[in-house]
Amino acid sequence: MTQIQFSAPTSVDDAVRQLTDGGSAAKILAGGTDLLVQLRAGYARPTTIVDIKRIPELRQIKAENGGFRVGAAVAGAELSEHAEVKNSWPGVVEGLDLIGSTQIQGRASLGGNLCNASPAADSVPAMIAAAATCTIAGPGGQREANVEDIVTAPGQTSLGEGEFIVSFFLPARPPHSGDAYLRFIPRTEMDIAVVGAGVSLSLDDGGKCVAARLALGAVAPRPLLVEDGAKALIGTMVDDAALAKLSAAASAACNPIDDKRGTIEYRTKVAGVLARRAAEIALTRARAN
Amino acid sequence: MAKHHVATTINGDPVEYLCDTEQTLLDVLRDNLQLTGSKEGCASGDCGACSVTIDGRLVCACLVLGVEADGCEVGTIEGIAEGDSLHPLQQHFLQDAALQCGICTPGFIVAAKSLLERNPNPTETEMRYWLAGNLCRCTGYDKIITAVTNAASELRGE
Numbered sequence: 001m002t003q004i005q006f007s008a009p010t011s012v013d014d015a016v017r018q019l020t021d022g023g024s025a026a027k028i029l030a031g032g033t034d035l036l037v038q039l040r041a042g043y044a045r046p047t048t049i050v051d052i053k054r055i056p057e058l059r060q061i062k063a064e065n066g067g068f069r070v071g072a073a074v075a076g077a078e079l080s081e082h083a084e085v086k087n088s089w090p091g092v093v094e095g096l097d098l099i100g101s102t103q104i105q106g107r108a109s110l111g112g113n114l115c116n117a118s119p120a121a122d123s124v125p126a127m128i129a130a131a132a133t134c135t136i137a138g139p140g141g142q143r144e145a146n147v148e149d150i151v152t153a154p155g156q157t158s159l160g161e162g163e164f165i166v167s168f169f170l171p172a173r174p175p176h177s178g179d180a181y182l183r184f185i186p187r188t189e190m191d192i193a194v195v196g197a198g199v200s201l202s203l204d205d206g207g208k209c210v211a212a213r214l215a216l217g218a219v220a221p222r223p224l225l226v227e228d229g230a231k232a233l234i235g236t237m238v239d240d241a242a243l244a245k246l247s248a249a250a251s252a253a254c255n256p257i258d259d260k261r262g263t264i265e266y267r268t269k270v271a272g273v274l275a276r277r278a279a280e281i282a283l284t285r286a287r288a289n
Numbered sequence: 290m291a292k293h294h295v296a297t298t299i300n301g302d303p304v305e306y307l308c309d310t311e312q313t314l315l316d317v318l319r320d321n322l323q324l325t326g327s328k329e330g331c332a333s334g335d336c337g338a339c340s341v342t343i344d345g346r347l348v349c350a351c352l353v354l355g356v357e358a359d360g361c362e363v364g365t366i367e368g369i370a371e372g373d374s375l376h377p378l379q380q381h382f383l384q385d386a387a388l389q390c391g392i393c394t395p396g397f398i399v400a401a402k403s404l405l406e407r408n409p410n411p412t413e414t415e416m417r418y419w420l421a422g423n424l425c426r427c428t429g430y431d432k433i434i435t436a437v438t439n440a441a442s443e444l445r446g447e
């Protein structure tokens with residue numbers, strides 16, 4: 001006899017109700033690429049699983065206010081195949097696309113990557129750099145939050161009981177904007193980030209940086225928005241001196257762990273290098289449009 | 290909770306089964322339906338031996354719950370050959386010696402077929418990236434790439 005209840009609601013309200021009824025031992029299921037591994041390992045022991053993939057809003061990508069609304073359960077492969085999103089937010093698509101293999105891409109979602117709350121989650125620095133926000137549904141109705149405010153510690157989020165992410169909003173892109181995400185891993189595919197860096201920036205017609213955001217993954221207990229990184233670029237022509245400052249700000253923000261993937265010193269150094277490289281790619285993209 | 294009653298299509302045929310929430314689609318295929326072509330190498334999404342398609346998308350059956358397949362079209366290795374005639378991918382895996390122990394082979398063939406449906410003429414780099422989630426501990430991969438290359442040109446009628 002099965003112990004775990006399962007439901008696959010087709011509306012946000014039903015999902016909230018079922019999650020709330022399930023209490024603290026209820027779990028959302030999106031692509032399952034984290035949850036099923038954790039179930040198998042006995043690490044997650046939910047009494048209720050609520051599959052959100054049959055709720056239409058969770059699976060849609062649509063244009064909104066010049067930007068895009070992306071359902072929290074849209075799979076990586078679906079986002080990569082969306083030419084307009086890829087064109088506006090190549091860094092975000094790169095971040096999600098780096099997750100796992102083709103098979104994993106068939107399922108892995110932005111919502112799952114964020115809410116699994118790994119410090120090394122690949123799409124999260126790109127989403128933070130993009131100033132993406134999310135719409136959260138819960139027993140008290142819907143609310144908005146910035147992506148950087150969701151993960152609070154490894155495996156922990158700021159979502160309350162019965163709450164889940166319905167969709168993300170990627171804002172409109174002014175002209176001369178670009179973003180990029182880079183991760184450092186010891187091989188070319190299928191590995192966990194030693195460091196991840198996401199940069200988004202916008203230039204004015206003369207090429208001066210008017211907006212910038214830098215976010216880092218895998219260098220602290222949670223993905224970081226590095227305000228000093230943005231400050232290093234805004235108001236400059238994104239020249240060598242500005243990029244050197246950005247690099248220093250990235251390293252200064254690090255508070256990493258020492259593990260088999262990288263020492264504290266190594267991660268701190270690589271964060272600076274990677275932030276600069278991501279900024280250079282974002283800059284090239286911004287100048288091209 | 291009673292078992293879930295699931296109605297799916299597998300390799301084009303309607304199939305109904307009962308399963309527990311905890312059972313993965315791979316468990317259901319192998320244990321309930323005796324479709325043992327899909328293999329379990331790791332049960333954690335790392336090896337690709339359990340590759341199947343769901344509504345045309347390549348996924349790891351070990352990372353999908355059996356109950357999630359309700360109303361979906363599932364494609365497994367058992368649906369690749371047409372009756373007694375092998376699919377060109379299967380033929381070339383044999384001819385080009387792209388397998389030794391064979392544990393990884395069903396997953397590679399399902400994954401490669403899904404690639405060739407999207408991209409009939411992939412470069413070697415595209416093949417290697419697409420198949421990066423399929424692990425083989427025997428062949429060293431080169432013969433697999435040769436087999437997929439040869440099957441692709443046969444499928445293109447070359």
Ligand SMILES: Cc1cc2nc3c(=O)[nH]c(=O)nc-3n(C[C@H](O)[C@H](O)[C@H](O)COP(=O)(O)OP(=O)(O)OC[C@H]3O[C@@H](n4cnc5c(N)ncnc54)[C@H](O)[C@@H]3O)c2cc1C
Binds near residue numbers: 034100
């Ligand atoms: C072989 C393999 C390779 C991987 N490689 C990478 C990698 O390179 N980089 C990387 O970052 N990750 C990687 N992962 C981890 C995983 O694939 C990603 O984190 C993925 O984005 C999770 O998404 P999902 O939809 O499958 O989440 P699920 O497993 O469905 O959910 C993950 C967690 O988030 C919760 N959740 C899901 N959706 C929501 C929502 N909308 N609202 C609230 N909570 C929610 C779930 O309850 C669960 O706790 C890998 C996993 C595997 C198996």
Ligand code: FES
Binds near residue numbers: 328337338349351352
């Ligand atoms: S058994 Fe599913 S990926 Fe290894």
Ligand code: FES
Binds near residue numbers: 388394427
């Ligand atoms: S043939 Fe043995 S694992 Fe591939």
